[in-house]
Amino acid sequence: MIVNLSKVISELESGSRPKGGVKDGVGSIASLGAEHLESNGGFNFKKVKYVPDEFFRSQSKGIIRSNDILIVKDGATTAKVSFVDDNFPFKEASINEHLFRIKVNTELAIPKFVFWYLFSNYGKDQVLSDFRGATVGGISRAFVDKTQIPLYSLNEQKRMVKLLDRADAFRQKRKQAIDLLDEYLKSVFLEMFGNISFNPHGFNIGKIADLVSEVKYGTSAPAIEKGKYPYLRMNNITYSGEMDISNLKYIDLAEKDEGKYLAREGDLLFNRTNSKELVGKTAVYNFTIPMAIAGYLIRVRTNEKALPEYISGYLNSLHGKQTLMAMCKSIIGMANINAKELQSIKILMPPVNLQEEYSKKIKKVHNLKQKMLNQSEELDNQFQALMQKLFS
Missing domain, CATH: 3.90.220.20 (DNA methylase specificity domains)
Structure with missing residues (x-):
């Protein structure tokens, strides 16, 4: 059965920020925006802004809860989605005006199932059918009435979520290995040349x-x-x-x-x-x-x-x-x-011969990283193909 997304959600809302915006060093409650959602469905918390506790307590909308789906509503990354799972690090957090928060009606659908559908290229294309505007366009609340989603039994949804979670875990391990290569490169530099503040090799x-x-x-x-x-x-x-x-x-x-x-x-x-x-x-x-x-x-x-x-x-x-x-x-x-x-x-x-040694090492790592990136891209394509097969 195919239904509109609006039929399987119980809440759809956006957030806000204090008048004058969010300032560094002010506030204790995390405020997430489009920049905090990653393309893999997770989050990037490196540069989180915070709102005052008083402002957060005064809000009735935009408060993040477990199993929520967050979706970018405007700008270059419109329709990017992330899922709030049990590993979400903030006990209390909110969204700003550039995100929608979706709560799924769990009597009809499993939140992670809806997330994976919106994460798929097919689901994203449907969301973007509501895109409007030229310079800084975006989607309206009406996107939930234009986005259609297949509605299977809850047991079938659980089976599909389990399959996609397993495939995604394999895909993420490859990306984690690539991130480790970046850290390795930094450690090689530090080991060979040291920190300029201490200059341990006396260069x-x-x-x-x-x-x-x-x-x-x-x-x-x-x-x-x-x-x-x-x-x-x-x-x-x-x-x-x-x-x-x-x-x-x-x-x-x-x-x-x-x-x-x-x-x-x-x-x-x-x-x-x-x-x-x-x-x-x-x-x-x-x-x-x-x-x-x-x-x-x-x-x-x-x-x-x-x-x-x-x-x-x-x-x-x-x-x-x-x-x-x-x-x-x-x-x-x-x-x-x-x-x-x-x-x-x-x-x-440092002497040129040491720089040459460093250059050879990082070129080898870059070549390995490129191979891994190519493999990661192929895994992404296979993952999208799997979702298309499941959702079509």
């Missing part, structure tokens, strides 16, 4: 300027639909320090500008403008084909004293991230670190 201390031969900004020219060169922007560098070319724009360059704006294999790319949390993302360009860089990026070429992997390793280390966070200047919601400031950063100057 000379200099500045990034001492290790580079060229530093250039990217072009401010707009992207075009069919350009000669792929156009790298700030979203093409990950926070963990890798290149992500899954979403590329394109651009044409005059021949005289190619030397200024094209990245070549071994270049260090630095994201000079972004939010305060993301400014300073750094990665080594490891592709053989040339790509143009946008103005929010800085292209750095090292001299004979350094390898790009070493500088990238430092800027992606905990100490490096803290240094970047402390030095960036915020302007109207965006933070900036210019080329001069980048070059002024203090850095250990």
Whole structure:
């Protein structure tokens, strides 16, 4: 039997925040928004905001409870869903105005069954059928009347949930292994070079300027639909320090500008403008084909004293991230670190042969990680195929 989603839920509501928004260091009750929902159906609690206890007690809506389904209602991640299970870390928490909270009528449906349906590509497409608006669009409460869901017996739903939970656990183990590789990379850097604050190996201390031969900004020219060169922007560098070319724009360059704006294999790319949390993302360009860089990026070429992997390793280390966070200047919601400031950063100057050893190690790990990412993507595809088979 196929029914509207509205038939199997007992509550649908959004939340709110105090007048003036949520401020750091104020409040004791977690307030979750779209940024806290992860694409795997879980949560990211690294940067949780809090609302005052008094405000939370005054609210009758948007209070998170066990077995709730949270769904993003507007913006770029509209229809992303997460499930509040027994491992949810907050005894009391609320949602802000960018989320819907769904409570399932357990006499008709199992909450996790409804979650898996909304998590599936088929369910997500139905939710997005209610999407409206151009600049910052979203879904309305009416999405529950436009989204249809298959309604099986409760025993059959339990069987399907058990099957999907088992498949998802296998999928998540692969992702956890990938996360461990990122931690391993950081530990390798620290083991080989140490923390600059203590300098346990007694290396000379200099500045990034001492290790580079060229530093250039990217072009401010707009992207075009069919350009000669792929156009790298700030979203093409990950926070963990890798290149992500899954979403590329394109651009044409005059021949005289190619030397200024094209990245070549071994270049260090630095994201000079972004939010305060993301400014300073750094990665080594490891592709053989040339790509143009946008103005929010800085292209750095090292001299004979350094390898790009070493500088990238430092800027992606905990100490490096803290240094970047402390030095960036915020302007109207965006933070900036210019080329001069980048070059002024203090850095250990270990011998090149040690940097080469480090470079070989991380290249091996990156190759392994890429294989695991490919396998993870295949597992995701298989998981979606399983859900499609179960729900169709």
